[in-house]
Amino acid sequence: MSFFDSEEPGRGSLSDRRRIRAVGFAVFALFVALIARLYTLQVLQVSTYRSLATQNQVRSVVTSPPRGLIVDRNQNLLVGNQVVESLTVDQTIVTKSPWVLKNIATELGVPLANIQAAYNSPQQSPYAPVSVAYNVTKAQIIYIKEHPSLFPGVSSSLGTQRVYPEGTTASQVLGYVRQISASQLAQYAAAGYQAGDQIGQAGIEASYEKYLRGVPGKKTLQVNFAGKVVGTLANTPPKPGDNVVLNMDLNLQKAVESALSSQIAKLSHTYDPYRHQYFTNLSGAAVVENVNTGAIVAMASYPTYNPSVWVGNISQAAYNKITLPQYGDPTFNRAIAGEYTPGSTFKLATASAALSSGLISPYYYYNDTGIFNIPNCKVGSGLCSFHNSGFEHLGSINVTTALTASDDIFFYNLGYMFYANTQTYGTSPIQNMAAKYGWGSPTGVDLPGEARGLVDSPALRALLHKKYPKAYPYSSWYTADQLEMAFGQGETVITPIQMANAYATFANGGTRYVPQMVAGIVNQNGKVVKTFAPKVAAKVPLSAVDRAAMSAGFAGVISNPLGTAYGTFSGFPLSSYPLAGKTGTASVTGLEPNAWFVAYGPLPKPQYVVTVVVDHGGFGTSGAAPVVRTIFNYLRTHTIPPVTFGQPHIPAGATTYARYGIKTTPTATTSTTGVGGASKTGGSATAPATTTTTKKG
Numbered sequence: 001m002s003f004f005d006s007e008e009p010g011r012g013s014l015s016d017r018r019r020i021r022a023v024g025f026a027v028f029a030l031f032v033a034l035i036a037r038l039y040t041l042q043v044l045q046v047s048t049y050r051s052l053a054t055q056n057q058v059r060s061v062v063t064s065p066p067r068g069l070i071v072d073r074n075q076n077l078l079v080g081n082q083v084v085e086s087l088t089v090d091q092t093i094v095t096k097s098p099w100v101l102k103n104i105a106t107e108l109g110v111p112l113a114n115i116q117a118a119y120n121s122p123q124q125s126p127y128a129p130v131s132v133a134y135n136v137t138k139a140q141i142i143y144i145k146e147h148p149s150l151f152p153g154v155s156s157s158l159g160t161q162r163v164y165p166e167g168t169t170a171s172q173v174l175g176y177v178r179q180i181s182a183s184q185l186a187q188y189a190a191a192g193y194q195a196g197d198q199i200g201q202a203g204i205e206a207s208y209e210k211y212l213r214g215v216p217g218k219k220t221l222q223v224n225f226a227g228k229v230v231g232t233l234a235n236t237p238p239k240p241g242d243n244v245v246l247n248m249d250l251n252l253q254k255a256v257e258s259a260l261s262s263q264i265a266k267l268s269h270t271y272d273p274y275r276h277q278y279f280t281n282l283s284g285a286a287v288v289e290n291v292n293t294g295a296i297v298a299m300a301s302y303p304t305y306n307p308s309v310w311v312g313n314i315s316q317a318a319y320n321k322i323t324l325p326q327y328g329d330p331t332f333n334r335a336i337a338g339e340y341t342p343g344s345t346f347k348l349a350t351a352s353a354a355l356s357s358g359l360i361s362p363y364y365y366y367n368d369t370g371i372f373n374i375p376n377c378k379v380g381s382g383l384c385s386f387h388n389s390g391f392e393h394l395g396s397i398n399v400t401t402a403l404t405a406s407d408d409i410f411f412y413n414l415g416y417m418f419y420a421n422t423q424t425y426g427t428s429p430i431q432n433m434a435a436k437y438g439w440g441s442p443t444g445v446d447l448p449g450e451a452r453g454l455v456d457s458p459a460l461r462a463l464l465h466k467k468y469p470k471a472y473p474y475s476s477w478y479t480a481d482q483l484e485m486a487f488g489q490g491e492t493v494i495t496p497i498q499m500a501n502a503y504a505t506f507a508n509g510g511t512r513y514v515p516q517m518v519a520g521i522v523n524q525n526g527k528v529v530k531t532f533a534p535k536v537a538a539k540v541p542l543s544a545v546d547r548a549a550m551s552a553g554f555a556g557v558i559s560n561p562l563g564t565a566y567g568t569f570s571g572f573p574l575s576s577y578p579l580a581g582k583t584g585t586a587s588v589t590g591l592e593p594n595a596w597f598v599a600y601g602p603l604p605k606p607q608y609v610v611t612v613v614v615d616h617g618g619f620g621t622s623g624a625a626p627v628v629r630t631i632f633n634y635l636r637t638h639t640i641p642p643v644t645f646g647q648p649h650i651p652a653g654a655t656t657y658a659r660y661g662i663k664t665t666p667t668a669t670t671s672t673t674g675v676g677g678a679s680k681t682g683g684s685a686t687a688p689a690t691t692t693t694t695k696k697g
Contacts, residue, residue, distance in 0.1 A: 058233065059221045062194055065214030066160050068241030070174060070204055072250040073297070073519060073643040079174050079205070080648075082163040085136045085156050087144070088129035089119065093153025101132070103150050107140060108133055129155065134312055161311050170253055172301045172333035173246075173447065173517065175203020176310040192216065202331065204244055204517065206448050211521050211529070214241035242529055243522045243648065247295035249640050252288065252631075256298040259630040260286045263623075264302055264614060272618050277592055284614040285334035285496040286627060288635075291504040291606050293534040294513025296445070297640055298631075299497075301338075305330040336450045339493035340594045340613050343586030343620065344406045346434070346488025348506060351399055351553075353433035354414045355546035357425055360399065362549035368394040372412040374479050375420075386412050386483060389585065394562075403553025405562045406583055408487050415486025419479055430486060431457045436540045437502035438512055439494050444537065445515040453498055456481065456490035464491065489587060499598055500611035503582070506550070507600040507609055510540040519643040526646045554580035555603060565597065568625040577636045578603035581628065583620035592616040595623025601632065608635055 070079035087104060094100055101119060105112040110133070118132040136156065144151045162177060180188070180199045193199065199213075200206035217238035222231040264282045271278055288298035305322045321327045332338070354360045370393030377384030388408045394401065402410035418425050426432070434440060440455040454460060458477035465475035484490040497515055505512040513534050520531035542550075557563040559574050564583040572579075580603060584596030595617035600609040610628045617623030 057223055059223050061219040061221055062197075063217035063219060063238050064197065065216055065238030066240045067162070067177065067198070067214060068212040068524075069243040069648055070212075070246065071243060071648045072246050072248045072253070074250065074641060075245070075644055075646060075648050076250045077165055077648045078170060078246070078248075078250070080163045080165065081160040083158055084134055084161050085138070085141055086131045086159050087133040087136050087141075088131050088155050088157055090129055090153030090155075094119065094130075097152060100152060100154060104132060104144075104154065107144065107151075108136065129153075129157070131157070131159070134159065135161065162307075163311075164306065164308050166250065166254075167308075168304045168306045169250070169257065170248065170299070171304050171307045172331065172335070173203050173248070173299050174307060175205035175207075176201055176307045177205050178310060202449070203333070203447060204246070207446050208244050208518060208521075211244060212241040215239035240524050243524070244518055245520045245522055245643060245645055246517055247290075247297055247519045247643065248299070248517070249297050251638065252634060252640060253298045253300070255634040256286050256288060256631055257300045257302070257304070259627045260284055260300050260302050260612065261304075263627045264617075267614065267617055267623060272592060279592060279618070280616060281328065282614055282617055283328060283334060283338075284612065284617065284624075284627075285338055286610070286612045286631070287335050287496050287500040288631065289500045289504050289515060289609050289611075291507045291600060291609050294501070294504070294515050295519070295534075296497075296515050296517050297608070299333075299335045299517070301330075301332070301334040303328040303330040333447070333449065334613075334615075335496045336445055336447055337495065338613070338615070339451050339453055339495055340596070340615065341586035341588065342488040342492060342494045342499065343584035343594065343596055344408075344488055345499060345582050345584035345596045345598055345620075346439075346492060346494070347403060347406070347411055348502060348550075348582065349434040349437055349439065350411055350414055350430050350486045351403060351550055352437075352506075352540065352542060352546075353418070353430045355399065355549070356433070356542055357429055359414065359417055359421075359425060359429075362399060362545055365396045365398050366402075366410050366413050367396050368407055368409040370409065372409045372416075372483070374416065374483070377479070383480060386480075398549070400549050400553040400556065401562065403550060403582070404556030404560050404564075406557070406564045411487040412483045415483045416479065418486075419482040428457055431455050433540075436512075436538055437505055438498055438537065439492075439502060443495075443497055443501050443515050444535075445497055446517050446532075450497070451495050453494045454491055456485040456492045460491060488584065496611050496613050499596070499613070500609050503598045503600055503611065504609040505538075505540055506542075506547075507580075507606040509547070510542055511536055512538040512540060520645055522645050528645050531645075551580060551603075554582055554600075557581050557583065558599065565599075565621050565625045568621050569629055572629060572633070573636070577601065577632070579632060580606075581625075583625060585619045585621075588616060592618050596620045597624035597628045599628050599632065602636075608632075610635075 066081050069077060069081070071077055087108075089100060089104070101115045102112055105115045108115075115132050119130050141156045144154055144156075164171075164174070177198045178201050180193055180195070180197045184199060185193060185195060188199070197216075200209040205212065215238060218234075218236045219232055220234040222233055264284055267279050268282045269279060284302050286298070286300040287296065289296055309318055309322060322331050323329060355362070368388075370388055370391060372386045374384045374386075386408070393409075394405055394407055397405070397407060397410060399410070401407070415430070418429050431440075434455045440453050442450045442452050461472065461477055461481065462475045464472040481490060485492060501512065501515055514537045516532055516535070518532055521529040523529050555578065558565050558569045558572075558579050558581050560566060565581055569579070579599050579601035581597060581599030584594070584598075586594040586596065588594060593616070595614040596612070597620045598609065598611040600606040610631045612624040612627040612631075614623045614627075
């Protein structure tokens with residue numbers, strides 16, 4: 001036995017004593033650390049944790065403002081707000097008693113799944129009652145309040161919904177609102193938007209969102225440890241949005257929509273003896289523009305729909321019927337986004353290019369034999385010869401007669417002359433002139449979703465060949481391509497708003513304005529916040545002599561027996577209200593042609609241009625011109641008043657201002673300024689009074 005293994009009586013071994021010392025040191029170290037931590041928490045960081053404790057008891061709830069109203073130039077209400085009652089449930093109660101949701105569904109007569117979906121929406125506030133049903137009747141609310149044992153934690157609150165007193169009128173122009181999507185929230189979070197907020201999704205609602213939205217309010221709520229609201233510490237009320245005043249005239253808008261829809265209904269499924277085909281379900285668009293300011297006083301797209309379908313929870317079936325092509329896609333604004341082959345309406349650009357470049361003069365005559373043969377063409381007679389659409393031959397004619405009679409041969413010849421003299425006139429003189437009129441690029445109209453259109457060209461054909469080699473096997477630009485482009489065929493497509501703007505440019509002497517839907521912004525007190533003056537986009541230079549020659553040709557379209565619309569306007573009082581115009585019949589392979597007609601007047605100082613297109617509507621003179629005549633007959637007999645700013649008028653039949661979000665007696669002031677004449681998902685367009693919440697701390 002070694003010395004180190006010996007033990008003394010009454011004492012443990014050396015290893016035991018060492019273990020006891022180690023444990024003692026560890027316990028001592030833990031006590032020191034605990035004391036240090038307590039000192040840090042209770043002394044050094046007391047202010048920080050006091051703030052966190054306070055934040056755990058305080059929540060901020062955002063209150064949505066009523067959106068601004070949308071009115072026409074006469075302060076007639078187009079889009080308003082309707083105060084509605086909504087049912088809300090206390091989340092802490094539902095967590096313990098989920099059967100409450102079933103009782104609500106039973107009382108309201110709706111599927112339980114609808115109530116559950118609203119309750120479980122991630123866009124609901126975690127610190128405020130959850131809205132599960134909107135537009136609840138007074139009787140239902142009274143019953144629920146009288147039976148608290150069946151509906152514990154259920155209460156009602158006031159909110160607003162969009163209301164459309166004019167029904168389907170201008171639906172595509174006005175647009176609609178819905179809850180902000182996840183992608184939109186990511187885009188607009190910096191502007192203060194939160195989950196559950198309402199945001200404009202189309203039309204004026206979208207393009208003027210920053211004015212219509214208003215300023216959200218804020219409630220600071222006191223919350224207990226269980227998350228239940230026990231008091232309100234502060235409340236900043238929301239500020240309603242500003243009202244948007246359109247250049248649109250409501251009565252004219254209704255007249256335009258009626259004329260367009262009546263003509264389309266008349267043509268649809270009838271037999272066309274000229275083409276020996278039956279018309280299909282047709283669609284179309286119309287635009288009325290003040291030629292001297294660019295103000296859009298009417299814009300129609302058909303088929304149309306009632307935007308109130310977006311209010312509340314839209315069903316999938318209802319959503320399909322307003323968005324899918326087989327139902328006509330009535331939410332699609334064909335006036336700004338529909339692209340149509342222009343046909344002979346394109347001759348505006350070709351004639352302007354030929355005259356302004358010196359290729360021809362107003363005194364140049366060409367012998368129309370009824371057939372144009374491409375010189376030195378050897379690919380076959382079917383591809384070398386072109387004829388007038390009606391196989392007519394007019395003999396010796398100038399540009400004025402060619403426009404009046406819409407003579408194709410004359411314009412084939414112009415296209416060929418440019419093609420054969422590229423060293424003198426360049427490779428794209430017609431395309432360059434078309435661009436000056438605004439064709440091939442967006443007009444800048446203050447509506448979302450505008451299409452840019454296309455003007456056929458060698459560069460476009462090369463691009464199409466690269467992208468779609470099977471559909472476009474050739475990348476070259478041939479003589480026949482040039483001829484087709486010169487009279488509005490080929491790959492050229494133009495929107496109705498572009499067409500109206502181009503002819504407005506010619507009608508006013510060469511100033512192209514940016515089309516403007518909105519005249520100004522007015523706050524809830526009737527004070528003007530902002531007005532929009534006419535904005536010049538470009539100038540189209542034409543000499544007085546050249547312009548006069550073309551003007552005479554456009555006037556002859558309506559007043560000359562040779563004119564393509566002469567018969568359509570028979571009996572119209574042209575002596576007191578002279579008009580000028582142009583037909584367009586644009587061929588579409590295998591289908592009826594697109595029917596165009598555009599006119600401006602009264603001459604000699606035009607005020608309005610009217611453009612109508614009926615998709616696959618046949619000849620322009622029979623498919624579209626009757627609509628233009630009806631619209632001009634309205635303009636002839638009705639005065640479009642100046643824009644007024646002030647408080648909106650109460651719609652007929654309305655008994656309270658509150659129903660439409662109007663709080664004061666309406667007054668109006670006349671403007672003396674120069675303002676002139678698709679999210680593809682279902683959802684809710686209801687804005688409850690309190691919608692979204694942000695957690696602080």
